[in-house]
Amino acid sequence: MRIVIQRVSRASVEIDGIIKGNIGKGLLLLAGIGPEDSEDDARWLASKITAMRIFEDREGKMNLSVKDVEGEILLISQFTLFASTRKGNRPSFNGSAPPDKAIPLYEKFHEELAALTGKEIPSGEFGAHMNIDLCNDGPVTIIIDSRERQ
Numbered sequence: 001m002r003i004v005i006q007r008v009s010r011a012s013v014e015i016d017g018i019i020k021g022n023i024g025k026g027l028l029l030l031a032g033i034g035p036e037d038s039e040d041d042a043r044w045l046a047s048k049i050t051a052m053r054i055f056e057d058r059e060g061k062m063n064l065s066v067k068d069v070e071g072e073i074l075l076i077s078q079f080t081l082f083a084s085t086r087k088g089n090r091p092s093f094n095g096s097a098p099p100d101k102a103i104p105l106y107e108k109f110h111e112e113l114a115a116l117t118g119k120e121i122p123s124g125e126f127g128a129h130m131n132i133d134l135c136n137d138g139p140v141t142i143i144i145d146s147r148e149r150q
Contacts, residue, residue, distance in 0.1 A: 001041045002081045004030040007140035011074045013124045014131040021122025026071030028134050032081025033102040041146035046112035075123040
């Protein structure tokens with residue numbers, strides 16, 4: 001799984017003109033799922049992300065997690081994170097897991113995030129055209145991939 005983490009002061013997702021989810025201070029997660037990914041990847045990423053110290057403490061150092069600051073998380077599926085641009089100018093998305101594999105893993109990741117934070121996790125809709133509005137705080141943007149486990 002490949003996740004783009006963005007620290008935000010606010011974020012929302014709109015589908016067909018309706019706000020489906022919104023958050024205040026917290027994390028916007030763009031989640032891509034590859035064909036080799038498993039529930040273990042979803043668990044590892046949820047644990048890593050919710051404990052990641054990317055919020056500032058009183059001294060201005062990134063020492064606090066989303067849980068420490070009682071922040072929120074907005075989760076968005078993003079198959080384009082596995083785009084290949086090796087040939088030509090049109091990206092290929094063959095590196096993404098097919099929906100029958102990706103949807104259950106996305107749902108598992110969603111469940112794990114909710115369990116670890118003890119909060120409802122608003123999300124987009126898998127496969128839908130979504131408009132995402134966010135105010136990146138910092139900016140702080142981190143890319144994490146469960147295949148690399150760094």
